[in-house]
Amino acid sequence: TWKQQSFSARAEHTSNAVAKHLFQLMDRKKSNLIVAADLTSTEAILNLADAIGPNICAFKIHADIIDGFSEDFVSKLKELSQTHRFLIFEDRKFSDIGSTVARQYGGGVFQIAHWADMVTIQPTPGPAVIEGLKKGQRSGHGIGGALIAEMSSKGALPNKENVAATIQMAHDHPEDIMGYICQSDIDDEPRFVRMTPGVHISEAGDTLGQQYVLPETVIENCADAVIVGRGITEAFKPSEAARMYQTRAFEAYLKRTSQ
Ligand code: 6AU
Numbered sequence: 001t002w003k004q005q006s007f008s009a010r011a012e013h014t015s016n017a018v019a020k021h022l023f024q025l026m027d028r029k030k031s032n033l034i035v036a037a038d039l040t041s042t043e044a045i046l047n048l049a050d051a052i053g054p055n056i057c058a059f060k061i062h063a064d065i066i067d068g069f070s071e072d073f074v075s076k077l078k079e080l081s082q083t084h085r086f087l088i089f090e091d092r093k094f095s096d097i098g099s100t101v102a103r104q105y106g107g108g109v110f111q112i113a114h115w116a117d118m119v120t121i122q123p124t125p126g127p128a129v130i131e132g133l134k135k136g137q138r139s140g141h142g143i144g145g146a147l148i149a150e151m152s153s154k155g156a157l158p159n160k161e162n163v164a165a166t167i168q169m170a171h172d173h174p175e176d177i178m179g180y181i182c183q184s185d186i187d188d189e190p191r192f193v194r195m196t197p198g199v200h201i202s203e204a205g206d207t208l209g210q211q212y213v214l215p216e217t218v219i220e221n222c223a224d225a226v227i228v229g230r231g232i233t234e235a236f237k238p239s240e241a242a243r244m245y246q247t248r249a250f251e252a253y254l255k256r257t258s259q
Contacts, residue, residue: 001188002188002189002190003185003256003257004256004257004259005190005257006027006257007023007024007026007027007032007224007253008023008024008027009190010023010190010191011023011024011027013190013191014174014190014191014192015174015175015191016142016174016175016176016177016178016191017141017142018087018117018118018141018142018144018178019178019179019191019192019193021087021117022057022058022087022118022178022179022193022225023193025057025085025086025087026057026224026225029054029057029085030246030250031055031056031057031246031249031250032057032219032223032224032225032226032249032250032253033055033056033057033225033226033228033242033245033246033249033250034056034057034058034059034060034089034195034225034226034227034228035048035052035056035058035059035060035227035228035229035232035233035242036060036091036197036227036228036229036230036233037049037059037060037061037229037233038061038062038065038229038230038233039066039233040065040066040067041066041067041068042066042067042068042069042070042073045061045066045073045077046073046076046077046080048233048238049077049080049081049084049086050080050084051238051239051242052232052238052239052242053080053081053083053084053085053086054084055239055242055243055245055246056084056086056242056246057086057087057225058086058087058088058089058117058118058225059077059081059086059087059088059089060089060090060091060227061077061088061089061090061091062090062091062092063090063092063110063112064092064110069109069110074111074114074115077115078115087117087118087144088115088116088117088118089116089117089118089119089120089146090110090112090115090116090118090119090120091119091120092104092105092110092112092116092119092120093120093121093122093148094119094120094121094122094129094132094133095121095122095124095125095129096125096129096132097125097128097129097132098125098128098129098131098132098133098135099132100132101125101129101132101133101136102132102133102135102136103136104136105119105132105133105136105137105143106135106136106137106138107136113136113137113138113139113143114138114139116144117144118144118145118146118178119133119143119144119145119146120145120146120147120148120181121133121145121146121147121148121177122148123147123148123149123162123165123166123169124162126165126169127169127172127173130143130145130169130173130176130177133145133176134176142175142176142178143176144176144178145173145176145177145178146177146178146179146180146181146193146195147166147169147170147177147179147180147181148166148180148181149163149166149167149180149181149182149186150163150181150182150183150184150186151181151183152183152196152197152198152210152211153198153209153210153211154205154209154210154211155209163186166180166186167186167187170187170189170192171189174191177192178192178193179192179193179194179195179224180192180193180194180195181195181196181197181227182194182195182196182222182223183196183198183218183221183222184221184222185221185222186222193224193225194222194223194224194225195223195224195225195226195227196213196218196221196222196223196225196226196227197226197227197228197229198210198211198212198213198218198227199212199213199214199215199218199223199226199227199228199231199245200212200213200214200228200230200231201214201215201231201244201245201248206230215228215245215248215249215252216248216252219249219252219253219256220252220256224253225249226245226249228245231245232245
């Protein structure tokens with residue numbers, strides 16, 4: 001099954017430019033760690049990107065929580081992404097009609113389409129959300145969409161029917177959908193990158209509904225890449241924590257593919 005296939009083999013089997021790039025990067029850097037850099041100061045975010053850049057395959061931000069978001073910040077982050085070779089992932093969770101998301105993606109305050117290699121998408125509006133994002137596109141290599149199939153928070157709504165429709169949307173848009181945000185093994189198709197948030201080495205959760213699982217568990221279940229936020233950003237030494245998550249996640253992947 002897809003679970004036993006290596007990232008390099010799966011890079012060969014996808015026509016999606018962003019998925020291909022990420023599979024190759026994970027293989028070459030020996031990192032299937034995506035950091036969720038949920039910090040609010042531009043300086044802190046750039047310092048983190050520089051410190052842990054060598055350990056990650058993608059750097060995930062929420063542009064709308066950053067104080068003083070600017071073009072200068074974007075160009076510095078882009079520079080770091082080239083130095084350390086990681087993708088820039090904007091977790092915008094686009095979730096509106098096509099005409100609205102086209103504007104949210106292509107213009108406005110954040111100009112996301114100009115700098116994000118990957119973006120998250122809620123499937124609830126149906127395929128129109130993907131068509132709208134394509135209209136807002138500025139890059140020419142597809143939107144690098146990660147469809148949210150299942151969420152990590154307590155009481156999250158998706159049911160079996162919604163997940164099936166989400167998978168169908170991904171299969172219908174192979175040039176624009178690069179993977180899933182998921183919590184379980186929802187699809188057999190090897191071409192998509194599975195990314196799982198809600199990962200922490202202490203499985204305690206937070207006070208706002210986040211639920212945590214160990215990196216080894218999510219990789220055995222379904223994840224190609226783990227998304228880790230506070231496990232790294234709130235660690236005593238974030239760069240050491242990043243190295244530890246990188247090693248644990250990549251070893252779990254090697255174990256899964258050798259079975
Ligand atoms: O490790 P944490 O809990 O500090 O951060 C988890 C990160 C946050 C969330 O916005 C995001 O992952 N996230 C997502 C994503 C990536 O879309 C989906 C989800 O179901 N749960 C979740 O936590 O930046």
